[in-house]
Amino acid sequence: MTVLRSGVATDIGRARDSNEDRASAGDNLFAVADGMGGHVGGEVAARVAVETLERAYDRNPTIAGLREAFVAANAAIWEQSLRVDELRGMGTTLAAAGLTVGTDGRDVMCLANVGDSRAYLMSGGMVRQVTADHSLAEERVRHGEMTEAEAETHPHRHILTRALGVGPDVDVDLWQLHVKSGDRLLLCSDGLTNEVNVEQISQVLHSVKDPRKAARALVDRANAHGGNDNVTVVVVDVLVGEDGNAEPSVVSRVTMTGAAGAMPEAPPAEPETGPVLTVPPPAPSVEPRAAAVVPPTKPAGSDVFVAAPITSAVRTLPPPEYRPPPKEVAPQPTETRRERRRRMGVPRRITVRVVLFFLLILAVPAGGIAVVRWYSMDNWYVAVDHGHLAVYQGRQGGFLGFKPKLLDLTGVTTTDVLSFRLPVLRQTVNEPSLKAGERYIANLHQEFIAQQDATPLGSG
Ligand code: MN
Numbered sequence: 001m002t003v004l005r006s007g008v009a010t011d012i013g014r015a016r017d018s019n020e021d022r023a024s025a026g027d028n029l030f031a032v033a034d035g036m037g038g039h040v041g042g043e044v045a046a047r048v049a050v051e052t053l054e055r056a057y058d059r060n061p062t063i064a065g066l067r068e069a070f071v072a073a074n075a076a077i078w079e080q081s082l083r084v085d086e087l088r089g090m091g092t093t094l095a096a097a098g099l100t101v102g103t104d105g106r107d108v109m110c111l112a113n114v115g116d117s118r119a120y121l122m123s124g125g126m127v128r129q130v131t132a133d134h135s136l137a138e139e140r141v142r143h144g145e146m147t148e149a150e151a152e153t154h155p156h157r158h159i160l161t162r163a164l165g166v167g168p169d170v171d172v173d174l175w176q177l178h179v180k181s182g183d184r185l186l187l188c189s190d191g192l193t194n195e196v197n198v199e200q201i202s203q204v205l206h207s208v209k210d211p212r213k214a215a216r217a218l219v220d221r222a223n224a225h226g227g228n229d230n231v232t233v234v235v236v237d238v239l240v241g242e243d244g245n246a247e248p249s250v251v252s253r254v255t256m257t258g259a260a261g262a263m264p265e266a267p268p269a270e271p272e273t274g275p276v277l278t279v280p281p282p283a284p285s286v287e288p289r290a291a292a293v294v295p296p297t298k299p300a301g302s303d304v305f306v307a308a309p310i311t312s313a314v315r316t317l318p319p320p321e322y323r324p325p326p327k328e329v330a331p332q333p334t335e336t337r338r339e340r341r342r343r344m345g346v347p348r349r350i351t352v353r354v355v356l357f358f359l360l361i362l363a364v365p366a367g368g369i370a371v372v373r374w375y376s377m378d379n380w381y382v383a384v385d386h387g388h389l390a391v392y393q394g395r396q397g398g399f400l401g402f403k404p405k406l407l408d409l410t411g412v413t414t415t416d417v418l419s420f421r422l423p424v425l426r427q428t429v430n431e432p433s434l435k436a437g438e439r440y441i442a443n444l445h446q447e448f449i450a451q452q453d454a455t456p457l458g459s460g
Contacts (some may be wrong), residue, residue, distance in 0.1 A: 009023075016229065019230045020046055023187075029054060029098045032094075035047075041088075078167065094115060094164050108178055110174065373402055377393060384425050389410050
């Protein structure tokens with residue numbers, strides 16, 4: 001069983017007019033999207049990406065399902081950008097983490113990424129970057145054409161080589177993580193990583209325990225460092241995971257080939273040693289990302305990726321005869337969601353939300369019982385018990401199962417009080433406390449004695 005708790009924070013930043021980032025944090029799916037495209041394009045792309053992802057992953061919460069969800073999100077954005085003129089060229093990054101069952105049958109987090117939003121894993125005291133940016137500069141670093149330091153300040157570092165919704169197909173990077181109790185996952189848009197270096201991110205992740213406060217603290221740091229871009233952060237804590245040694249959790253790259261939907265399951269993952277990142281502080285001036293995505297066009301005989309001009313996203317539109325991928329087959333209406341999940345081998349999971357729900361369910365009757373108990377016992381009365389006057393706590397005859405308690409069986413009998421007081425005593429004489437009840441009995445007795453003294457013997 002895996003229990004997760006998450007926190008989300010998103011902010012427009014200090015330089016932009018609108019927030020084109022979008023975050024998602026459900027019970028078992030978490031995502032960050034950073035949209036781009038003129039006018040409302042970026043906002044629409046990020047929203048469509050996250051909404052499509054949520055629906056698709058809900059139908060098939062597996063590693064293959066996460067990849068299919070990315071493919072579906074890509075198609076939805078692409079289709080819409082072809083239909084609506086002012087949305088042409090829109091696109092978005094998407095980094096997502098989903099809780100599912102791994103290829104070995106254990107609970108795992110699967111991660112998927114397209115673009116330069118990032119996922120970091122804090123495990124065993126170390127913070128590692130899991131994803132690799134699909135930016136022009138980072139691709140050149142990977143091809144050994146540029147150093148990490150050069151990439152940090154390269155003018156093309158914000159130009160993406162991959163994004164969701166800018167073409168009919170998309171290549172999705174996938175990983176699976178065997179998370180343990182205490183692991184913490186961070187998803188963020190580049191508005192965070194451009195402003196705050198990994199040492200500072202790591203420091204916040206280590207020091208702020210509450211995931212909501214940690215997400216907020218990271219966003220605040222980005223704004224304090226300039227806030228040149230929208231910034232979005234999702235922090236996911238593994239409250240209960242697989243137990244194990246103190247070693248950091250294992251991150252594996254998952255490779256899938258072929259068309260989406262044609263893969264029943266992921267092939268065994270190849271282990272990957274995640275490097276511990278040391279990122280130098282951000283460059284003093286951070287320019288906004290160009291609203292264009294450069295497809296990784298590789299001229300023949302060259303390893304150099306050519307950065308196309310900004311209008312390339314429009315020019316690389318496919319011919320009008322393009323048809324978006326066919327819609328997914330709707331599930332059988334007779335099959336409930338639970339049955340479908342069971343058939344797919346998805347175990348039912350206990351999330352923090354579910355635990356809180358059951359606590360609430362238990363709290364309601366417990367509170368009701370407490371109120372009834374308080375009402376039934378917040379009363380005292382005087383009555384006659386086997387000829388003796390007694391003080392009871394409770395309601396005479398009981399109330400909803402709470403029976404009165406005999407507190408003081410006094411030595412005063414029915415013959416020790418004036419006879420005209422007896423009918424009242426046979427009914428209920430309520431008193432505000434035990435002391436008041438005892439005082440009442442004592443007074444009756446005093447009254448009786450006073451009467452005896454005043455009456456000459458033999459004349460009564
Ligand atoms: Mn951004």
